[in-house]
Structure formats: structure tokens, C-alpha cells
Amino acid sequence: MTPKGDKGKEGDSSFAKKKSRRPKYSRFSQQELPACKPILSPGWVVSIFITIGIVFIPIGFAALFASERVVELQFQYDQDCVPAKYKDNAVAYIQSNATDKTCTRKMPAVTSKMKSPIYVYYQIDHYFQNHRRYVKSRSDDQLRSVAKENSTSDCAPERFAKNGQPIVPCGLVAWSLFNDTYKFSVKNKTIAVSKKDITWKSDREKKFSSSVYPKNFQSGGLIGGAKLNSSIPLSQQEDLIVWMRTAAMPSFRKLYGRIEVDLDAHDEITIELQNNYNTYSFKGSKSVILSTASWIGGKNDLMGIAYLTIGGMCLFLAICFILMYVLKPRPLGDTSYLSWNRNASGGRLNF
């Protein structure tokens, strides 16, 4: 059996003359590397499930708890802020330059104390910021360096201004920059909204250059959204930077700013907003959200529920398996279960 075994059977000396082609023995080439061969024994399976349960259920509770502590105020204003006479023709209202877009409303009352920082988001639904035409229509090179100003090949239909100059930043994504603005006040006291550092540091430092300035932006026949101050470099246009991180899902929030003061429970927040952005043509909706944050992000019960469900299922499965093991055990590795042994003992045929 072992390769050593049959050496010396023949005359070793005579054999050595011929060059032996005997494969060199190594544990690798004989496929005999030391290995561990785990087997799913009931003990293992049950303990794996119990472990998962024990790990998941606390995490689930922690996540739920964190989510519970998040205070979130949401105010959907897209329909609310259209004057009554334009109700049937919201698109015309939004597209018109003549109409007054200002809209002052009371937000829902603060349910419980909100500690700073309070994040201000806008949320748009049914907006496919992940539409293929849309996400491809941008030039990251252009954002990064002045020299690449002309690399606008992917930016159509927002490549060139009427004068033939390249648009900076080009492309549909930048063109459709969100342009609603919000002002908050509590008890007639304006609450400052900080718009600094609402973007990733990496974006500000590397992706959007401090030497690239907007050029020919929103000068075309069709205005998509916000205009940019052409004297501020892109790296400081944080709304643009936020907007350019295209959302993954058709329903998304984007950070608008931060409120650095605490809000007390039952505070009445008045919001004065400019309803400029056209979500009406595709039946999208717009909301503004004030929210505190936790380690799992915003208000999100789903994660906690998912963890509790998975943990609970695993514990349930563990109990099932324990019961099954007790009620109907099978000794592992009992060779009498082998099909041919069963046949020989008159058992059922397995062919």
C-alpha cells in the first residue's frame, strides 16, 4: 500500500541503472495532505444555530433600540406647496418663471427632544437617479482637474453650451441639481442650517477639485435645476457634491444641511421653502426631513426586525433539530445503513 512497501522487491541495484519514472512521493501528489474533514453532526448543527440565535437577537434588540431613539420629522410638500389654481397643472407652475415658488408651512411638531446635530434631508421618491442614461451622463475627469475640462464625451446631452464651450460640470446629473431651499424657524427665531461638511471628505479633497470653477452651467435652452456660483470652486459646492453621489434607489434622501442646536419636544417649526424643483412631470414626491442620527443611521426598524427574525428562526430550528434528534436519532457512520448492507439483510432495494 505504501510506496515504500514495494521497493526492494526487485534488485535495487539493477533497477537504479534505468532511470526510474516512479512518481516522487509527496503528500501533495498523493492527495494525502493533512486535512480536517468536518461532518454536519446534529451537535454541530444545533450549536451553530444556537450561536447564531444568541448573536442575532441582542443585535436585533440593539438595532431596534437605536432606531427607536432616532427622532424624525418628515414633511411632504410637493402637492402642498402648489397653489390651488395650479393644482391640475403643477408642471406649468413649476416651469414658469413668473410664479412665486415660496411656500411657508408649519412642520409637524417635534415629538421628543432632538439633540444636535440634527440632519436636514430632502427626500425624493420615484426619481430614478440610477437611470442608466442619467448615471452615465457625467464626467468625473472634468470635476477633478482643469486640464480635463474638455473631456465631456459622456456628458451628452449636456456637453456644450450654445457657444460651443464645454459645460463645467457637464452632464445630466449636474444639470438636474436639486434647487429647493429650506429655511427653518422656531418661534420666529431662525435656525441656522450649516451646509458645511455635508459631503464626504474624500469627495471634497480628491474628486472635486478646488481649482475647477463652474462654467457655462445652466446656460442652455433648458434649465434642469440649481445654478452654481461660478466664483466658488467645485470642491466647495457641497450641494452639487451631494447630488452627484447618485442615489442607489428610486426613493432616496440627500443631506441638505445640519442644524447645530437642540430642538425641544413640541417645538413648532416653521419652514419657508422655495419649491423650484420639478418632480411633477414624473409624479415624484418631495419631502423635507429633520432627523437625529444613531449608529445604524436614521430611523430604520427593519434591520432590528430582520435580526430578531433570523435569530428567532435559528433558535426555533435548533429546538426542532434537538427534538428530531431525540425522537428519531441515527447513529452516525453506522455501516449497516449502507445500501448494500440493507439489501443483504432483506431490506428495501435501493437500485
Place this chain on the structure above:
Amino acid sequence: MTSNRPLLIPSPRTPSTHDLPTLPVFPDSAKPSSAMDSENPQPTLNSSSSRRSISSVQSKPSMRYGSRGADSEGAASQKEMNDEDVRIIHINDLAHTNERFEFSGNSIRTTKYSVITFLPRNLFEQFHRVAYLYFLVIAVLNQLPQLAVFGRGVSILPLAFVLLVTAVKDAYEDYRRHRSDRIENNRLASVFVNNQFQLKKWKDVQVGEIIKIEANEGIPCDMVLLSTSDPTGVAYVQTINLDGESNLKTRYAKQETLSKLPEKDRITGMIKCEKPNRNIYGFQAFMEIDGKRLSLGPSNIVLRGCELKNTHWALGVAVYAGRETKVMLNSSGAPSKRSRLETRMNHEIIMLSLFLVVLCSVVSLCAAVWLRRENDNLDDILFYRKKDYSEGEVKDYKYYGWALEIVFTFLMSIIVFQIMIPISLYISMELVRVGQAYFMIRDSQMYDEASNARFQCRALNINEDLGQIKYVFSDKTGTLTENKMEFQCASIWGVDYNGGRGSLEKDQLVHNVQIDGIVLRPKMNVKADPDLLRLLRSEKDTNEGKHVHEFFLALAACNTIVPLVTDSSDPNVRLIDYQGESPDEQALVYAAAAYGFMLIERTSGHITIDIQGERQRFSVLGLHEFDSDRKRMSVILGCPDKTVKVFVKGADTTMFSVTDRRLNLNIIRATEAHIHAYSSLGLRTLVVGMRELTASEFEQWHSSFEAASTALIGRAALLRKVAGNIENNLIILGASGIEDKLQLGVPEAIDSLRTAGVQVWVLTGDKQETAISIGYSSKLLTRRMTQILINSSSKESCRRNLEDAILMSKKLTTVSGNEHSTRGSSGDGITSLALIIDGTSLVYILDSELEEKLFELANRCSVVLCCRVAPLQKAGIVALVKKRTADMTLAIGDGANDVSMIQMADVGVGISGQEGRQAVMASDFAMGQFRFLVPLLLVHGHWNYQRMGYMILYNFYRNAVFVLILFWYVLFTCFTLTTAITEWSSMLYSIIYTALPTIVVGVLDKDLSRMTLLSYPQLYGAGHRQECYNTKLFWVTMVDTLWQSVAVFFIPLLAYWGSTIDTSSIGDLWTLSVVILVNIHLAMDIIRWSWITHAAIWGSIIATWICVIVIDAIPSLVGYWAIFDVMKTGPFWLCLLAIIIAALTPRFCVKFLCQYYSPSDVQIAREAEKFGNLRVSSPVQIEMNPIMELPRR
């Protein structure tokens, strides 16, 4: 053994085409002998000056190898060679030779490519594969601007990768061929140029040139011999490179050209020969020289690749050069076969293609619906913006009307979902097979010490078929047996001498001969019967003694053996090595030598035999070679006492019909009884007879022989007739029994295979008795079996026999009350059947409606033994089974007669043994011993099948889960085929992220240890039951895939719904989770974790992570730094963990429940192996026990 097995003389590969129509005159006054001095050890070259005993012979050319079946020669002379089919070579006249025909030069090129042609040619060849074409089409589609889903560079990445890998591999192989070609081309040969011999490189040799070859030199091209150092024009060549046979072949120069020396008299002449062809045993040509027209046959030509041996020099004319030589024409690759698993896999590939089409249709339909619904708003929608205002006029931007949009969406979705068809699987499978082949080749348990032969994998695509073999068709001689013939016993003049068998006293006097103080001794010793020895020494003059004397004289003389004297370690002792094409003859000559009849030299016209210490010369007046019709050969000897005798030896069936029954009926009867006894012991028997010729008989024979051998038309038939006339009225001297020893471990191997549920059929050319006795000794047949014998000589009786047998078998199986008694059970307790059928019956059965019946019957039998079958019948039997079942067949054999069967079977295995390399060349796998079939099938076959089956399913799963994730996302992007996962990750997914682990698992994972598999051969049934790959498993896997993709996709989707998450971040999360998921999925199914597996699995996950980080560190990509930002958040990690657990839990549960509550045999054995209650030791010990002496009696 087939009927034209080398029972007596020529092996079937050097068949009747050897022919010598006009043989050189034996020079009467040759130079004094120098043969026995040390420089020239070839006794065969010794010429002699002794006179012939029959004077009449001397005046005429002496016939040596008279009737070497002249079939092809006759045919050649009948139809004059058509002028268009010939090439004409003017000897030593290059300009003339090469003016009309473009003969190829002698430089060879086995390489496929040159530096310039490499790129186009290699690409062209690679795109022959459908898989690569698919890649190409997808890549080309992606280059269309309307369809550009991926960046240009990205989309050709996978294609470029596989092309590069393959090209590097091809280039390396080609470089090695190129190097060996260069060495070959630059070898030197001595060529006659400008009236002298000059050294010339091989590549410069041209057709028509005269070349001189020295001893031990290789032959540069195919050439017709003109003369040799031997005065009779004999040259010996070793053809080991050509056909693997190590014995020397004799070739002859024509007597007309013998005396010509190019230096002295200019040789002019013309050779008309056939166009180059690949038949290495055939050659037809005419030579016109000095106005005479000579016919040339295969024995006049020496081929490239051979070496000149035992001949000082030889002169020849190049006729075929370079790539037109027979050896080059024969160098073809291994046959390409397709594995069963791969064929089956194609069904599932079609399913996946349909699925792909469904996905794409869904996407394009939804996209169409959306476009129609939003048709009026498209201009305004911020994220769509149909119109382009940037230039003066307003036009549509990337919008081609909604019908075209649908088509484009469809095509784009095919590009995005392309890896649904797991093209990388084909490449992985090839790599895995290479790895598996490596382990099979390196398996030290499949290395044959005796022949120093490793296992060889010649076909790389059918490794996994080895795990599903249901029928094994085995040759007997050389496969089950060693094909090392050993003389065992003899029946002489009605007396059985078998005292020598088994009881060799060590100090038995080895017969030897002394010449000039040098002892000559046969190379192999044969046990001699002491009685017989005594008889030979003492009773020379009794009747009995005379017959014994004649018997051994016949053994020593009636053959075509060439004795070669070789040096031994002792300077005073030379060993005689009997070289011959038939192992039976060798055994007989060695036996004769042991009894004191030592064949010392053979020259053209005579042989010298040392009889009991006294050298005697016999003139060989004529020789009728063996042919498969007569099944006998004869030699006509002129004895020193001036008598002429004809000695005949042959198969019993034909010999008894030509004996003179009146003379010695009792002896014939006794001999027949002995022969029967011998063959029931498994011995091969030959009958020896003789007759003394009267002068008139001799004259008559001589003249007709002369006429026949010079006849131009129907020479073979004429010679056969002459032989038939002289081989008549013989006195039976006796019979010999030669043992063909069973190979080591054959009974155990057969037993293992049978237990494994493999049906072993033995197809042999031997007699029924021999076959049955080998059947018993190899445990193929057991005493409990009921034998069904079918040997009928008409179709009707065949039918009757078959019907009776089927009835009987039905009765027997119903008695045992078990429909399946013959399968799976090793035959104990239940009556099993053995079918023994002979070749004559098969003639009536094969290719007729009786095939069906035979198959039905054979399926009820646990053993099938076919005896007396011809090579084509072997293939016919394999075809019979192959046609009627879906089960896999394997044919194993060693000889040229097995080639057709090996090629016919699904898997062909060649034994690299005694009988040349034909079988090996035709085979898919080659090995040294039959018993290696057990580790090959039960161990490697099982492993390969399990690995490959799992790998295919896993690859389907792996790609489908990824595609489904992409698909789900498409549903949330307005059906526009945006991928959250970056295009680089999409492409790298099947190349880097997940490729290595499958390959490692496909090569290294083992479900069971070798020990377990060998001790429980029944575990092989897993392959028969297709446990590792079947439609059910496929669908189960696909359902699992669906669930896993849902888990991977929707957990993050819901967790992040309505959040600030951006596409790149969630894309990275999906990328990482799917890669970790599929790797953990694989990890869950791995059975043996060695460090390599660990490295591959965890390494892949780490590599993926690194790749994702690297991709996100490129500022010009959208997802710059996304991974770092998302990794800082809690939900990312929570999602990752939840995905893995949620996705794998169902599979884990189902797997556990299946394993625990309906365990397969493999599963139980695994557990037993792990928990140690497997009785491993005992069967394995029996398995490996070398059985030296078989219980024959």
C-alpha cells in the same frame, strides 16, 4: 486472443505484407567468418563457407522467408500503379527527381506557429471554440455605441484574459516543439554528394539522395535500402520510436543493388513508389535498375524514426522526406472525446440560456411599458431628458423610437447578464482536468515498476467519465495476463512431461555452450523436466528418444527467432537473447535451449543449433510463414544427414486435420487429451508435427515454391497453396503448453470491479477451454455460477440457443426472487449466470436482429466471456452495448487487435506492455497493469466524478446568483440595466473573485479516502446512480440560487430604502456579500479542508476585498472612496452578516436533514471514516496482497 494474434509468427501489425519476392542469393564463397570475434557479436551476420547439402538448391536463389504472405504485393503487381498516384525518384539524380514534383525537403516542423503567424493563427484556432465566440460576440455587441453597457476596456477583459492564458500555454508548447525540431533538423547524416559521402544536416537531405547510415544511427528519412554491410543485404532496425516494439526488425536490400557501391560505379535507376501515406506497414514500389524491374515491399524500406542496429552500415535512397515520412504522417494527437457529464451539462446550459432569454425579455418588456407610459413626459423628466438642446436644432438624444429601444434593451441585458452562461466553467473544467490528470499521473499506486511505466492521461476531457463506468471490456492476453510466455510442459509422442512445472530445483544445471572458451547461455532459464532431460541425454537411439529429439529440434528450428549475443557482467559468459516477434516462439526457443537444443545463429540460408553440445548446421530451404487461415507455419530443413524434413507447428484445430491419422492414432488421441488438459489449465497450446520429404517430393515442392514466390499475380494465394500441399500427412510429434501468467492482482481487481457493480466482459481470441480456465483463475467465474455456453455454427441454432438461455436465465432469476440479482451483488447466495460465447456464434449475432437477444441475455448474466473473437468483433460487442444503454463503457487492452475496441468504447485504456504501443496510442488512458483499473475507477474516477459534478453545479449557481442580483437591481432602475456593482467587479467576478476556489476544490477535494473507496467498492455506485449531477440537483440548486439572490439583494435594499445610500456604496456591499456568500457556500460543501483549500477560499475573499478597495481608490471612477465610507457605518456590517446567514440557512438545513435522515452511501462511509468504525484494514490487505502462485489446480 484474436485469430490473427501472433500465435505463431508475425504480430498482426507486421502482417502478411512482409514480402520478399526475389531474395538475394546467398553468397557461397563468402569471406571467412568473423562473426564470433568480439567486435562482431552478431552471429546472424556470420556467413559461412560450408556447402549446401542439397546441391540443386545452390544454383538457385535460396529461399529464406518464402511465403511471407504476399497479399499486398500480389495486389500491387496486379494493378499497375497509376501514373498519377506515384512519385518517381531518380536515384542519385536530384535535379531530375525534383524537377516535376515538389517533394518536401527533409526538415520537419511539428510546430504550429512561427513568430509572425503566431498571433493570427493562434487567435483563429482559439475562436474555433464556441465559448470564445460567445465571449467575442458579447464583446463586439458592447462596442456598439448604442449598446455600450460596459466600458470598452472592461468588456474585452474576460476575453482577453482567456485568450492570453491559452496563447501563453500554446506558445510555450510550441516553443518546446520548435526546440526539439531544431535539434532534429540539425542532426548530421552522411549523404552521397559529388561522388563522395559528405556530412549534411538532416534538414538538407533531399529525396533521391543516397544516404549512408552507420550502426546505431537514426534514419533521417524514409529510404529504400540499396545495400548493407551484410553480404546478404540484411539490415536490422529498431522501431521502438515508431511502434514501440523493442525487438529488431529485419529489412532487406535487393540483391540487384547489393553489390553496387556509389563510389565505384555510379548508380542510376528509378524508383516508382506510391504517394506518401501513413501506413507504416505498407509500401509498394518498383525499382528500375540496369534495365531490370524489381518490386519493392515494406521490407525493403527503412523508416525515419528507426535506428540501425547490428548492421555496420546501410545504404539507401531517400524516397519520402520530412513531413512526408510515415512517422510524421502518423504523429497525430490523442483522440478527442467528450465526457458524459459535459454532454449532460449541455441540457442545463440550454435551460440557463432560456432563463437568460426570459430575464432579458422581462427587462425589455418592462422598459417598453415604461417608455410607452411616460412617452409624453420623456422630454421633461429630469433623469431621462430625451431632447438634446446643445446644438442649434433640438434633436433626440440617444432615443431611437421605442421599438428599437426594446431591441437595444434586450441586447444590452444580454451583455449585462452574459455570465448566466458560465463560459468560465469550460476554462475551469479544463484546468481542473489538468489538475486531476496530474494527480492520476503522479499516483504512485498506478506506477508499474516492471515496465517503469507511469499512468498516462492521453485524453484530457473525460476524467470524470471514469467514475461512471458500468461495463468493462477487457482483452485477455497482455491485459489480464502478463504476455510473458513461459514454457510449462510438453506432451511428446503421447507422453505428458510436466515435471518441470512449479518445481524448479535451484541448482538445475543450466545448459550452456562453450565456444573458444566463451560460454554461451540463453538469457532466460526455463525449468526443465528432469525425466525429459534424462531421456534426452541417455536414450538417443530409442524410438522415444528420437521423437523427443525431433520435437525439440522443431521447437528450435521452426520459428523466425533471431538469436542475438549480448555481453553479460561476466566477461567469459555471453548471453543469447532470442529476438522475435512472437512471445510464444521465444518461449519455445528458450525451452528448447534449456533442453539442450540451443539455437546459436541464424543467417539467410541456414541455422546453427547446438544439440547437446554438438553444433549442427541446418539449411533452411524454405519457410512458410504463419497466416491466420492456416494457423500454422512450417520450415523445410536440410539436415546434416542430408535428409530434408518439414517441421510444422500450429494451432491444434488446423494441425490435426493435416496429420496422417493412419500412422499413430493412439498418439494423436493421447496428445489431444493432453492438449485439452493443458488448455483447461489455462495454457496456450501448440501442436508440433513433422514429415520427412523424399527427394522427389522436395523437388516438386521446390519448383512450385519457386514458381509461386516469383509469380506476379496472386502470389499469396499460390504460396498458401504450396504450403498447404507440403504441410500434409504429418506425424504428430507432440504439443507444447505455454503459460501466459496472470498479472499481479487481477483476480482481486476483477472482484473489486464486480463488487462495484461494474460488469466485466472478457473478450479473447483464445480457445474456449483456455478462456474458461483463465476465467476461473482470475475469479471472473466461480464454481457457483451457472454457465451458459453458446457456440453455434448457424444463425438458426444461435437464435435457439439464445432463446433457451434467456428462458433459463429468467427461470433462475425468478427462483432467486430478485429481478436485480445479477447486479450489485457479488454473486454469493444467489445463482449468477456466466455467458460464454464464441466468435463463430458472434458472426451470426452481430449486426443482426439477434443482437437484441444477446444484449438481453448478457444483461442477465454477471459475467460475459467471449472467446475466439476477432478484433473487429471486439469493437462490435462494445458497440452492441454502447448502442443499447446509456451506461458508460470502458475497453482495456494492450495489443493492436484491441485498438478498434478501445476506440469504440467511451473510455479506452491501453496497457503499455509487451505488445507495442498501438493500443496506448489509441487509448485515452494508458497504464502498466490491469489491476490499476481499480484505483483508476474506484478512487480517481469516483473523485473526479464527484468533483466535476459538484463543480459544474456550483458554477451554475455561482454565476446565476450574481446575474439574479443584477437582475433584481435592474427592476429598480427603471429597467435600464444600470449595475450598482461596478463593471470591473462584474468582469472580475468569475475571473478573480470566485474562480480559484472552484478550481482548487475541483482538483483537491475528496469525499472519501482512498482506503474507504477501495475497501467498499460498492461506493462506486454513486457514479452509476448519478448522485453528483442530475436534473433534480440542478433544479434544487437553482431554487437555492433564487433564494440566495433574493437574500443578498433585498436585505440591503430594504435596509437602505429611502436613505442617503449612493449607488457605489450599496454596489460594494452587494459585491462583497455575493462573493463572500458564494465562497462560504462552497466552504460549506467542502469535505476536506487542507491548507490549500483554506488559502483559496479565504484568499479569494481577501482578494475581492482588496480589488474592491483598489477599484474604489481610482478617483476617475464614480465610486471613489465609497467602500471606505460605507465600511465606517454600522448597517454595512449588519447587512453583510444578515445576508450570509439568511442566504445560507435554508441550504444548511436541507443539507443537514438530507445527510442525516436519508444519507447516501457516500455520506455514511464518510461518517464511518471520521468516527472510525469502518473496517478498513482487512479488505485492503487482501487487495494489495501480491498473489504469486495462483490456485490453478
